[in-house]
Amino acid sequence: MKRIVCAVLGAVLLVSTGAFAADSIREGYWEVTSQTEMPGMPMKIPASTIKHCYTKEDVKDQKKVIAREKNCTLTDYRVAGNKVIWAMKCTGQNAGTFNGETIFSQDSYASTMKMKSQGHNMTVKVKGKRIGECPKK
Numbered sequence: 001m002k003r004i005v006c007a008v009l010g011a012v013l014l015v016s017t018g019a020f021a022a023d024s025i026r027e028g029y030w031e032v033t034s035q036t037e038m039p040g041m042p043m044k045i046p047a048s049t050i051k052h053c054y055t056k057e058d059v060k061d062q063k064k065v066i067a068r069e070k071n072c073t074l075t076d077y078r079v080a081g082n083k084v085i086w087a088m089k090c091t092g093q094n095a096g097t098f099n100g101e102t103i104f105s106q107d108s109y110a111s112t113m114k115m116k117s118q119g120h121n122m123t124v125k126v127k128g129k130r131i132g133e134c135p136k137k
Contacts, residue, residue: 005117013054015054020082025054025059025104025105025106025107025109025130026054026059026106026107026130027054027055027056027058028053028054028130028131028132028133028134029051029052029053029131029132029133029134029135030051030052030053030054030129030130030131031049031050031051031128031129031131032050032051032052032126032127032128033047033048033126034047034048034049034124034125034126034127035047035124035125035126036122036123036124037122037123037124037125038120038122038123039121039122040111043070045103051131053134053135054134055134063108069090069092069094071090071091071092071093071094071095072088072089072090072091072094072103073088073089073090074086074087074088075087075088075089076099082103082104082105083101083102083103083104084100084102084104085100086099086100086101086103087099087100088100094117095118096115096116096117096118096119097115097116097117098113098114098115099111099113099114099115100113100114104122106130107128107129107130108127108128108129108130109126109127109128110125110126110127110128111125111126111127111128112125112126113125113126
């Protein structure tokens with residue numbers, strides 16, 4: 001169970017840091033909240049929120065950001081207006097298949113990802129919003 005949750009969180013980080021049109025989201029500091037639904041779980045998995053700084057380089061080539069891990073390969077990628085539809089296959093620790101759809105604007109996005117990993121089906125809903133400039137280092 002703990003391994004499944006770790007795989008889900010790993011996949012969310014893979015996707016939440018990049019499933020957006022490069023020309024449409026702005027660089028900056030973003031708050032990203034994800035909610036995982038897994039049929040048959042005895043309890044609801046709590047939502048998680050991370051903050052992430054998207055640099056100019058991050059938003060430049062969305063395909064590279066979506067398939068961020070070396071063990072993941074995009075198998076489908078389509079842009080239709082403000083919607084990105086993609087599919088990805090990963091091997092290794094986060095092995096599984098992932099299908100997602102993201103609707104975006106410059107300062108927010110909403111994404112739904114369906115994944116099959118370790119014999120389980122899950123749906124992850126992600127919402128992101130730009131909250132300002134990246135903190136100075």
